[in-house]
Amino acid sequence: MEFSKIFLGNTALLVTVAYLANLIYKYALSRASSSVKYVSSVLLIIFCGWLSMFFGYNLSENVIFDLRIIPLIIATVAYSEPLTLVLIGVSIGLSRLLFGMNEAAIAGCLNLCILGVAAALLHAWMNRRSFGLITQGLMAIVVINVLNCLDIAFFGVIPAKQYFAEIMPVTLPLSLMLSLVFSLILRDFQLERNRMVQIKHSNVLLSTQAEELHKAKANLEERAQELAQSSQYKTEFLANMSHELRTPLNSIINFAQLISEDDEDRSREELAEYGSIIFQSGRELLTIINDILDLTKVEAGQLEIFKEHMNISEIPQLLAMHFEHEAERGNIAFDMRVDERLPLTLYTDPSRVQQILRNLLSNAFKFTHEGTVKLDIRLELLGNANAKEDWIVFDVIDSGIGIPREKQERIFEAFKQADGSINRRYGGTGLGLSISRDLSRLLGGYIELESEEGRGSRFSLHLPLQQEAEA
Incomplete structure (x- = not known):
């Protein structure tokens, strides 16, 4: 027991x-x-x-x-x-x-x-x-x-x-x-x-899983909102594009029709003016078509870059020929400055560099009602013995309407402008900055923006200072 x-x-x-x-x-x-x-x-x-x-x-x-x-x-x-x-x-x-x-x-x-x-x-x-x-x-x-x-x-x-x-x-x-x-x-x-x-x-x-589902739901909602915005932007773009294409086409058709009519009352000066308008309208139409083609090629990865030695000193002269008349017509001062330390040549694609600068300057003149537009070409040295880290910078500075800080990132996206009313007031397709940003990346550089609403903007194109062998 x-x-x-x-x-x-x-x-x-x-x-x-x-x-x-x-x-x-x-x-x-x-x-x-x-x-x-x-x-x-x-x-x-x-x-x-x-x-x-x-x-x-x-x-x-x-x-x-x-x-x-x-x-x-x-x-x-x-x-x-x-x-x-x-x-x-x-x-x-x-x-x-x-x-x-x-x-x-x-x-x-x-x-x-x-x-x-x-x-x-x-x-x-x-x-x-x-x-x-x-x-x-x-x-x-x-x-x-x-x-x-x-x-x-x-x-x-x-x-x-x-x-x-x-x-x-x-x-x-x-x-x-x-x-x-x-x-x-x-x-x-x-x-x-x-x-x-x-x-x-x-x-x-x-x-x-609940947290992941919540995040997935938030991502889907954000994506749906982005798709809705993208659809809206593309709708606005197509409406704007139809206007941009129709305007020069109508000018070409109308003035070509006037020239084709055998009217003895028209002087040679009038006919020359009609031809000038047709030429200008054709050039505007070609610019729009080139922008669309360039954007399509960039998105498809088919845009080719052809690098060669570009004479830096010729850039101000070429741009002056292109924009002097526009500056005089808008009563805007157009100043250009070139850094004396710059090399004679830059190994890059000259046509694409000029295309970027034309887009930036065109926007500067478009959104500047009075004041000054400047092009400053300077050398940016990082103090390193390795020349691959040095840059040539093209600053396009204007005293125009400026861009609000919250909208500065959006203007580089295709089909978008800072405000939906911008294209109705100033015209344009809204593709220039998007194409310029993509081109700068293909050239090995990038574009920076500094702007304040009502006080102008500074667009800075940075291109690497490199020799042919390094490229």
């Missing part, structure tokens, strides 16, 4: 310790490293063995009966390293010596050491045979309990005849049954913990 009470008490203690360990793991060690969790579990197993002995049944002054083998049985199934099982067996055995050095304590220590080695060998054998978890648990319960009984009889602290006749028939069934019960309780703890881990993981996964 005493064996039953003590063994049940041992089992209750072990269940309590297991429950407390489960709480500690859940709230204190859940974020700890795997090594900390491993060491903590080994120490807990050894502590459970010592606790069983502490509350064991004193058969005599030195002999203690308890369920110290149950932690070792659990370890046989729980741990994958055989050396860990040997360590647990030896440690529980040594803890028996804490209750006094005597023949029974030494026998109990040796018994646990032997059981630790046997548990390690049993675990290695079961792994090679690939037994299931339940089969491993049952085999560990039976083998370690039987070996424990044989060791107790062999060491002779209790006479073998007395042990087999009076004690083992009571202790062995109790130990087998309580080992099985405790293993089932621990298995239930483990399944519950796994369920909690799976629920936590599922919650994290659902939260992540």
